[in-house]
Amino acid sequence: MASVFGHGIAAFTIAKVASKKASIGLVVLAILSSILPDIDVLAFNFGVPYESPFGHRGFTHSILFAIIWALCICVLFGKQWKMRYFLVILFSTLSHGILDALTTSGKGVGFFIPFDNERYFFPYQVIKVSPIGVERFFSEWGLQVIFSELKYVFLPCALILIFKLLINRLLKED
Numbered sequence: 001m002a003s004v005f006g007h008g009i010a011a012f013t014i015a016k017v018a019s020k021k022a023s024i025g026l027v028v029l030a031i032l033s034s035i036l037p038d039i040d041v042l043a044f045n046f047g048v049p050y051e052s053p054f055g056h057r058g059f060t061h062s063i064l065f066a067i068i069w070a071l072c073i074c075v076l077f078g079k080q081w082k083m084r085y086f087l088v089i090l091f092s093t094l095s096h097g098i099l100d101a102l103t104t105s106g107k108g109v110g111f112f113i114p115f116d117n118e119r120y121f122f123p124y125q126v127i128k129v130s131p132i133g134v135e136r137f138f139s140e141w142g143l144q145v146i147f148s149e150l151k152y153v154f155l156p157c158a159l160i161l162i163f164k165l166l167i168n169r170l171l172k173e174d
Helices: 004-018 024-046 063-077 083-100 140-173
Strands: none
Touching (some): 004 024, 004 083, 004 140
């Protein structure tokens, strides 16, 4: 998996790009939504194997889960939520599986569970997979993950945000 930092910055970028004045609430929900799919690591404690549809990188990393989660958030927060907010939560949740499918290890991501239990990786697996567990993250392995994410997640997100800022400034001048 990518680290919580990589997932969080991707969601932050999605929220900021999708909404001119993204509220702190929307940004926080986007970040939490991008981290939520890894709740499936708890399944290890109940003997659920990795390869199971409900194992790690299974259903909670699927497109269907992202749709259901985004709908639940919109229902929970009521009528003031617009389609843009639904899309921010949807794409923030989906970004988790996308980043995981770019990592260097694991058994792939179940994007299409429950319709297809196959696990997928993208052809370019460039993000160093993050260790599971806080104590293992603070090691040389964790440092390699951070450097990998700086290159393949943080830098692209920063460039997108800078580009959006420049576009917004140019549009204000007209």
